[in-house]
Amino acid sequence: MNAIPLGGIFALSLAAYxxxxxxxxxxxxxxTLARRVCCGSALVGASLGGFAAGxxxxxxxxxxxxxxxxxxxxxxxxxxxxxxxxFNLILAVLAGAVSIYxxxxxxxxxxxxxxxxxxxxxxxxxxxxxxxxxxxxxxLFLIGWEVMALAAYxxxxxxxxxxxxxxxxxxxxxxxxxxxxCLLLGFALLIQGSGSAEFAxxxxxxxQLSSGRQAAAFVLFFLGFGIKAGVIPFHIWLPAAHPVAxxxxxxxxxxxxxxxxxxxxARIFVDSLGGVPSWAGLLVLIIGxxxxxxxVLYALMEHDLKRLLAYHSIENIGIILMGLGxxxxxxxxxxxxxxxxxxxxxxxxxxxxxxxxxxxxLGAGSVVHSTGTRNMEKMGGLIRSMPVTAFxxxxxxIAISGLPPLNGFVSEWLTYQSLLAGFGATGGLTRILFPLAxxxxxxxxxxxxxxxxxxxxxxxxxxPRGTESRDVHEAPWSMLFGMxxxxxICAALGLGATWFLRIFGGMTxxxxxxxxxxxxxxxxxxxxxxxxxxxxxxxxxxxxxxxxVLAGSAVLVVRITGRKFARRRxxxxxxxxxxxxxxxxxxxxxFSKPLRMIFSVLYQPRREIQAVFDVxxxxxxxxxxxxxxxxxxxxxxxxxxxxxxxxxxxxxxxxQAGSVHAYLAYIFVTLVLLLLFAVRK
Amino acid sequence: MTEVLTNSGLQLALLLLVSPLLSGIIKSLKAKLQTxxxxxxxxxxxxxxxxxxxxxxxxxxxxxxxxxxxYIVFGTATLVGLMIPMTTTHAPLSLFGGVLAVVYLxxxxxxxxxxxxxxxxxxxxxxxxxxxxxxxxxxxxAMMLAIFTVALGANSTNLSEMAKVAVGQSWRxxxxxxxxxxxxxxxxxxxETGRIPVDNPxxxxxxxxxxxxxxxxxxxxxxxxxxxxxSIKQLVLMTxxxxxxxxxxxxxxxxxxxxxxxxxxxxxKLLVLACLIVLVETTNAKLRLFRVPELLMVAFILGALxxxxxxxx
Numbered sequence: 006m007n008a009i010p011l012g013g014i015f016a017l018s019l020a021a022y023x024x025x026x027x028x029x030x031x032x033x034x035x036x037t038l039a040r041r042v043c044c045g046s047a048l049v050g051a052s053l054g055g056f057a058a059g060x061x062x063x064x065x066x067x068x069x070x071x072x073x074x075x076x077x078x079x080x081x082x083x084x085x086x087x088x089x090x091x092f093n094l095i096l097a098v099l100a101g102a103v104s105i106y107x108x109x110x111x112x113x114x115x116x117x118x119x120x121x122x123x124x125x126x127x128x129x130x131x132x133x134x135x136x137x138x139x140x141x142x143x144x145l146f147l148i149g150w151e152v153m154a155l156a157a158y159x160x161x162x163x164x165x166x167x168x169x170x171x172x173x174x175x176x177x178x179x180x181x182x183x184x185x186x187c188l189l190l191g192f193a194l195l196i197q198g199s200g201s202a203e204f205a206x207x208x209x210x211x212x213q214l215s216s217g218r219q220a221a222a223f224v225l226f227f228l229g230f231g232i233k234a235g236v237i238p239f240h241i242w243l244p245a246a247h248p249v250a251x252x253x254x255x256x257x258x259x260x261x262x263x264x265x266x267x268x269x270x271a272r273i274f275v276d277s278l279g280g281v282p283s284w285a286g287l288l289v290l291i292i293g294x295x296x297x298x299x300x301v302l303y304a305l306m307e308h309d310l311k312r313l314l315a316y317h318s319i320e321n322i323g324i325i326l327m328g329l330g331x332x333x334x335x336x337x338x339x340x341x342x343x344x345x346x347x348x349x350x351x352x353x354x355x356x357x358x359x360x361x362x363x364x365x366x367l368g369a370g371s372v373v374h375s376t377g378t379r380n381m382e383k384m385g386g387l388i389r390s391m392p393v394t395a396f397x398x399x400x401x402x403i404a405i406s407g408l409p410p411l412n413g414f415v416s417e418w419l420t421y422q423s424l425l426a427g428f429g430a431t432g433g434l435t436r437i438l439f440p441l442a443x444x445x446x447x448x449x450x451x452x453x454x455x456x457x458x459x460x461x462x463x464x465x466x467x468x469p470r471g472t473e474s475r476d477v478h479e480a481p482w483s484m485l486f487g488m489x490x491x492x493x494i495c496a497a498l499g500l501g502a503t504w505f506l507r508i509f510g511g512m513t514x515x516x517x518x519x520x521x522x523x524x525x526x527x528x529x530x531x532x533x534x535x536x537x538x539x540x541x542x543x544x545x546x547x548x549x550x551x552x553x554v555l556a557g558s559a560v561l562v563v564r565i566t567g568r569k570f571a572r573r574r575x576x577x578x579x580x581x582x583x584x585x586x587x588x589x590x591x592x593x594x595x596f597s598k599p600l601r602m603i604f605s606v607l608y609q610p611r612r613e614i615q616a617v618f619d620v621x622x623x624x625x626x627x628x629x630x631x632x633x634x635x636x637x638x639x640x641x642x643x644x645x646x647x648x649x650x651x652x653x654x655x656x657x658x659x660x661q662a663g664s665v666h667a668y669l670a671y672i673f674v675t676l677v678l679l680l681l682f683a684v685r686k
Numbered sequence: 687m688t689e690v691l692t693n694s695g696l697q698l699a700l701l702l703l704v705s706p707l708l709s710g711i712i713k714s715l716k717a718k719l720q721t722x723x724x725x726x727x728x729x730x731x732x733x734x735x736x737x738x739x740x741x742x743x744x745x746x747x748x749x750x751x752x753x754x755x756x757y758i759v760f761g762t763a764t765l766v767g768l769m770i771p772m773t774t775t776h777a778p779l780s781l782f783g784g785v786l787a788v789v790y791l792x793x794x795x796x797x798x799x800x801x802x803x804x805x806x807x808x809x810x811x812x813x814x815x816x817x818x819x820x821x822x823x824x825x826x827x828a829m830m831l832a833i834f835t836v837a838l839g840a841n842s843t844n845l846s847e848m849a850k851v852a853v854g855q856s857w858r859x860x861x862x863x864x865x866x867x868x869x870x871x872x873x874x875x876x877x878e879t880g881r882i883p884v885d886n887p888x889x890x891x892x893x894x895x896x897x898x899x900x901x902x903x904x905x906x907x908x909x910x911x912x913x914x915x916x917s918i919k920q921l922v923l924m925t926x927x928x929x930x931x932x933x934x935x936x937x938x939x940x941x942x943x944x945x946x947x948x949x950x951x952x953x954x955k956l957l958v959l960a961c962l963i964v965l966v967e968t969t970n971a972k973l974r975l976f977r978v979p980e981l982l983m984v985a986f987i988l989g990a991l992x993x994x995x996x997x998x999x
Binding site: 388389399421422436444445446455461463560566571573574 | 738739742743744745746747748749750751756757758762764765768781782783786787790791793794796797805806807808809810811812813816817819820823824825826829830831838841842843844902903906907908911975976979986990993994997
């Protein structure tokens with residue numbers, strides 16, 4: 006096994022993405038060929054990348070390559086360690102599923118849109134992600150980060166004829182640059198401490214900095230990575246940008262691109278800085294709780310299927326941050342075992358969320374593909390015309406709601422265990438925050454289940470609510486295959502969690518100095534334990550088997566007792582009115598009405614009812630109903646900020662008079678000032 | 687191995703056979719307190735038996751989800767019952783899932799039942815599902831906080847471990863944290879089993895009903911399964927309450943004697959808790975739907991106080 010060159014395979018996978026990018030651009034005139042080249046090379050790249058990642062995880066240790074560039078502080082350094090291998094594995098699995106799905110999905114673009122450009126951006130996005138996850142030099146990382154942001158911008162605005170899309174793209178690119186700016190400043194502080202831009206040199210660099218600068222570095226990195234991950238209150242671009250992209254891209258954006266923020270936090274806070282002060286860990290935990298709850302509460306109010314999923318990404322990033330925050334706190338408190346459990350909870354949830362969110366977005370993609378609308382209020386009854394898509398979406402919905410026996414449950418269970426352990430492991434009043442965070446996680450989970458009852462039932466069950474969802478067809482086999490592949494992984498990660506958790510051994514050893522993962526498994530490899538003395542145990546495989554046996558015996562009982570009796574189909578009870586129509590059905594808005602009223606402090610709902618009548622108000626001809634909730638963050642936080650920036654730029658206009666002489670003078674003055682500054686040093 | 691098998695058999699029998707009796711006792715006691723004659727305590731058995739031997743009508747609009755839901759609800763309710771210690775501190779499947787798995791398995795059953803309610807296309811189904819998911823979501827944090835308080839005391843989320851720790855300390859329920867946690871969990875029990883003042887199990891009035899609206903389209907054997915699993919779920923939650931807070935009669939040995947003593951104590955404790963539920967149901971009026979969150983908020987605050995008092999005392 007050691008004879009296989011990991012670096013070579015990884016380089017080949019990068020080459021496959023690059024070839025795919027330029028080859029599909031070159032073939033843009035022939036859209037069928039461009040589609041095949043785009044998806045085929047992405048699939049090859051993903052397979053090679055997956056092979057390299059699997060090899061990296063199995064082999065353990067770190068493989069590093071560096072090519073000097075001649076530019077100071079910059080080198081083409083890559084490091085393929087356990088953390089990099091783990092994120093590359095997620096990328097490879099998702100890129101594989103999405104490229105198979107895209108074979109069918111892109112067909113509707115043929116002759117209508119430029120698949121060459123799409124293929125270029127798509128492959129460049131995958132390439133830049135692979136570079137971000139592997140780069141070992143701050144500037145190489147930032148280049149990958151920026152290319153990723155630009156490729157994602159191009160893909161988000163792919164339907165650029167739409168005003169909403171262009172606005173979302175603008176918001177996205179502004180936020181992406183704010184985060185890149187924060188990261189640049191953060192790295193500048195670290196480089197000042199270590200004198201080098203290599204990640205390896207950052208170990209211990211934090212201790213060279215004063216505590217104020219350390220805090221500044223933490224805040225800058227948290228802002229930079231937090232904006233990318235979409236944590237509240239920096240989330241506003243995410244629900245705007247993710248839904249407007251083509252669905253296969255939404256799937257990638259929500260599942261892996263936002264995870265670069267989580268990767269960055271793990272890389273910088275845990276690996277490079279070797280821990281952050283405990284207030285910082287607490288901040289991460291609290292922001293995680295807020296993101297999780299507000300994310301799911303906003304998702305509940307959505308009836309745009311894709312935007313609903315986008316808000317759930319914010320929620321799940323919050324859950325990941327709870328685990329990560331706990332890991333950071335335990336690390337400072339000198340509890341490497343607990344830190345390991347919490348880190349595994351966070352990283353396992355990162356993987357799980359990537360898988361089921363990609364699956365759900367691909368499912369939503371085939372629904373939107375068939376019905377032509379993202380509005381859930383016009384859907385319904387799709388389970389009959391699209392049975393496979395419905396089944397895959399249902400599995401994703403169960404998994405994201407954290408219900409056993411699927412993968413979402415396992416990682417949420419680990420998060421609960423680490424939060425509970427936090428009560429005993431830390432001192433002072435802050436320990437009370439851990440069980441409280443746990444109860445908020447419970448609220449989040451229950452609300453997510455309510456939201457996915459709504460999302461699944463309104464989309465797939467009962468009668469079609471609009472003409473869009475009548476006479477629809479199932480998605481082509483390639484799209485179904487892409488979804489089916491992820492469905493199987495969802496089930497496998499849930500049922501085989503104990504088998505899979507071993508891969509975290511290398512990562513925890515590298516990041517925390519203690520190997521955690523294998524020791525969480527007891528009971529002949531079937532039972533997952535929290536690894537803490539007297540901690541809880543769970544086994545999804547046994548629970549699933551027992552559930553199957555018990556439900557199966559209920560089926561037998563009903564079959565035997567009811568064998569003589571008829572089972573017939575009849576109309577649903579319609580209260581004696583002539584026939585049940587789709588207008589009698591509950592809608593997504595109606596479903597979430599109780600929660601809208603209970604949390605009205607947050608939503609500030611506004612509704613308007615207008616009745617048009619001829620003779621008496623008791624016999625209206627038509628009723629117009631309008632209901633909306635207040636976008637709190639956009640209105641209270643970002644609107645004043647935007648206004649301030651506009652006012653500032655109006656002031657700035659006075660020095661921009663359009664005279665070239667004045668501009669030359671500005672440049673000269675700046676140069677002199679900079680020279681003076683340099684000489685003074 | 688034989689011990690696990692007999693124990694599973696015993697618990698399964700208790701779940702399947704005692705739970706309808708408990709529902710019947712509650713109904714009958716309630717009627718007595720309201721000076722009505724009321725049904726026989728065995729009425730729930732006859733209902734389930736009758737429904738199992740009837741034909742059924744499945745709505746034309748419904749898909750396979752509608753038919754799968756009753757089985758999943760039944761499966762999760764009985765599975766959860768096997769994870770909770772009843773007569774001794776040993777629960778057959780305790781190793782394979784603690785209290786977190788219990789809560790989440792019940793949520794899985796509820797998830798499918800709510801889908802089944804919406805699958806029919808009737809507005810009653812949607813109404814019931816929407817309200818059920820809302821109430822349970824708001825009950826969840828209170829429930830978890832109360833459970834965490836007990837779990838932190840026992841240092842485990844494993845129910846057998848929690849019971850074992852409780853056994854040694856008979857007067858522990860007098861500790862403020864335990865009393866507060868019990869009060870919080872009792873409110874959650876009322877909400878989760880759909881009893882007055884949260885929901886009225888006897889009503890069929892669309893303005894007030896929650897659970898009954900959701901299962902309105904179910905008939906025959908499917909309805910039997912749903913009613914039966916409702917009773918089982920009620921028994922499970924009551925067991926959780928009596929055995930974690932009042933571990934009398936629980937023994938960590940597993941012999942014929944300890945089991946029979948445990949069984950007697952267990953049934954007696956259930957009866958006392960049933961009386962408490964009846965008392966609450968008879969002396970309270972049903973709350974308006976939008977008052978229920980306030981009640982559950984009370985439970986949440988009780989849970990938080992319970993947690994803080996473990997920290998203080």
